[in-house]
Amino acid sequence: MQVTLKIFRYDPEKDKKPHYDAFKMEAEPTDRVLDLLEKAKGYQDGTISFRRSCAHGVCGSDAMRINGMNRLACKTLVQDLGVNKITVEPILGLPILKDLIVDMEPFFDNYRAVTPYFINDEPAPAKERLQSPEDRERFDDTTKCILCGACTTSCPSFWANDQYLGPSAIVNAHRFIFDSRDKGAAERLAVLNDLFGVYRCHTIFNCTLACPREIQITQAIGEVKKAIATGKLD
Amino acid sequence: MALKRNVGLLEGLKYRGGGPMLAWLLHRISGLGILVFVGLHILAAFLTQQFGSDAGIFINIIYESWAFQIFIFFCVLFHAINGLRIIILDLWPALLEYQREAIWLEWFVFIPIFGLAVFVIFSGSLGG
């Protein structure tokens, strides 16, 4: 089938204002949007710039707005979109460096703010720390995060203000808060129980719909809110 | 130089969120709407009561118009129903899995009540 790929263009060395370029090409319904971008870059205009690596939705490089919604270009097939006019734009709420490439630093700053690492200062046993399959299951959903940023940059609260830690950071805090082996929950909850923590989340749900890993993000945030309210972690 | 991050209102509205994003927008608008209404109401009552002021009556006329009534009823009803949804989900986050159904249910409750109220307002204000 014939598709038109409309790409958001901005070259800081040339352009004052962004514009869109359209590329026509042949595509299979099973082509990924990433394949189309590669084709456009490879055979029509080499200056198109975007990030990508794994090409199958596990590295988190290529979150972008595709037909108005955050997705991974490598996990969106032409047939999923149901139309043959495809518009790709950079994710919202982060500075645009070039074309589809945005500055992810504010995003990672927020990630680092929630102490996203295992904390347990007790001496480790000779073998593994035990954990029942149920306790392991408790935080399974949020271990899947690939830090693609699709959620945070779909959140109107984050658009309003990038001091809001954002769903991704909360997801990564959740992953440890509910890990029965971890001892740092109080510390993390203190960060999230704050002006720029969970209170900036208004259950808008865009994050959950955008997550390519199908993490129940709003639910995770809700669980964190509840943990703050009740002081219980079960 | 990087393009700034500011997300304009239009750009934000263009984002294809789902039902919950619309619900949030309406919740926000309706909350602020009621706030304005309550504020004006108290002010109007105060002004008429104390000074028999024209300003108070003027305000009264505005919010007694049928259009304003429909608007404010929309706000109150939507805000109350949606607010309840949010509170319930806060209590049982696990229910967030049924978010889609919750939104459906919400409109399912909202539309008949609102329709009825609109009917009453119209039949009242136009008929009488």
Next chain:
Amino acid sequence: MKTHQFEVIVVGAGGAGLMAGLYASKTAKTAVISKLYPTRSHTGAAQGGIGAALGNEEEDRTEWHTYDTVKGSDYLGDQDAIEFMCEEAPGIVYELEHMGLPFSRTAEGRIAQRPFGGHTNNETGVPVRRACYAADRTGHMILQTLYQQCVKNNVTFFDEFQVLDMIVVNGKAAGVVTIELATGELHVFHAKAVIFATGGYGRVWEITTNAYANTGDGIAITLRHGIPAEDMEFFQFHPTGIYKMGILITEGVRGEGGVLINDKGERFMAKEEYAPHVKDLASRDVVSRAMYLEMKNGLGIGGKRYLYLDVRPETVNKYAALDGRTNPDGTPYTVTADDILSRLPDIIDFCKTYLGVDPVVDPMPVQPTAHYAMGGIPTNVKGEVVIDKKNTVMPGVYAAGETSCVSVHGSNRLGTNSLLDLVVFGKQAGVNAAEYARGTDFQPLPADPAGPAREQLARLRNSSGAERISTIGTEMKAVMFDHVGVFRTEAGMTEAVEKIRELKERFKHIRLDDRGTVFNMELLNAWELGNLLDIAEVTAVSALTRRESRGAHARDDYPERNDKKWMKHTLAWLQEDGVKLDYKPVTFTKYEPKVRVY
């Protein structure tokens, strides 16, 4: 141009690079440089598991792991290194667990383990549960956990800095030259020790499980500095990649009981000529070759170039019963659709997303896909790079992970041994580089350390031909997949070598559209293509010269393993006039070469 100074530089932030960075930074001033954000590294794609003889699910021993690895390597692995790795394995897996890695768990709360190809109970010959896993996201969890630990320990990162060159002074490492993607500016990192952990080069082939970023930069850079590449002809083709796309379907699927089926509906791996004992869980080279032969004999599905991988519960249960497979407690092994779903969630997601196939309901179309480089930068057990057949160490240069060749995988890697290799030798490289740095001084930087790198880029940028890099890349991938793939022939490989040389010539006449400096990805993709072409040439020539079949290197014209002539590692140098080869002996401890049957 900016200059920075660190004692140890780690190039690459995958599993190997992060582990090295984590350990080196404990005692030396360390920076980790990566062209991708660390969590984008391809280690995150690894699915099935990391091997360690913990014996959590059933009896297992380190010696069995060692022997299986030696056998899996088709006896080309260096046995001292393999012993070391397998002995370190349990400890390092516990260490990962202590870092918080969320492994799946057994009912007793221990790390869960599953069977994987080539891993057996040496006494009974039955597949053993040795792969420690976190559903089918083991690599993801390792990468995230190591990155988290680096954040915790304040490791210094330079993200989206691409290393273009190594600085060598007096035959010792003196640093690296990098380009900052965001600005196009060159940065020189002055260092005492450099650790390469740049991952694989699967992008040489058309159908591959590897990421766009897997372009073998580390190997290409070291080749340019006169360091040889070892055993490049051994490249693993994974049996089960999604048809046409190459996306990996983990061997864990077969570990859970999935079977390969041909057009006649036969479970062909059970055939006498393939692997009558362990069947679908034979090592990867054996399975890929069997699949190739089936397809060649017209038994591909509908005569096409794919077969079915079937993990529907009814199929699994049928064959598990036929095989008499049991649970650790002796009860017959059965699965339900929910079991499959909970153990292989991502695989199911991939199939649904990319094929519209639900593996619990329909079988998956699969074909062998380029997967893993056994070869790479030669190192010893300490992670030090060795540059000749006498294993002379090049001071200050280290390598770890898929880019290195220790060699623990010999001519064929067993599943789960790569993640193990990353963490074990990543740690070694980190510890030893830091120690080396403490005992040595900085080499003086040359007058213009970034000169050669700048020249390389300028050549690409100013080249004014008409060739598109995408065309050259596509042609290279096609010829390598067709002729230096699962099965190889003299004629095919000769053709490939010629074609690569032609492409290298054409590569001199490319034309780039992007003249900018900010995120000039086209320029860097061109530079990476140059690396791939170099590596393709080295690979094809090494393969053409090895006249035997061993492990992943299978030849039509020399179908047998020839221990007399070829029990040796290939060393390949890239020179102006082509590839120069030499060989070095394999280290043996106690395992004598035997015929390999599964």
Next chain:
Amino acid sequence: MRSRTVPQRGLNFEYLMWLFTRLSGLGMYILALVGVVSALVMGARTQMDMATLMRWTFMPNPSHVASSDIVNLDAWANAFWQIMGMLIVFFAGTHGLNGLRVVIEDYIGSTWLRPVLRGLIFLIWLFMIIVAVYVILAS
């Protein structure tokens, strides 16, 4: 499954307002329910139109009954309804102005403006409550 708890948790302003928003939301439901049920019991079913009933429900002030057919205001104008009225105003005013604060702080984040706006909203809140209490008591 073992139940874990978090030892110290900061009861900060942000948290308290979050909780208050939810509790007052529920509170307003209850108050409105009491208002509407009582009104019906007191004769609104036959003597009041919809709009007036609604108005009473959300602000049980006798002046809202004035325009209806109800003549005897005794049951509608007593201390109980004055307290109800004040509670509703307190809940709605606090909930609503805090909501306004939340909306504003969503957009401005942490700047020098924040304390200024907080102060302003607090003053409006104070003014609103005082005026409302005055109106309720005076009518």
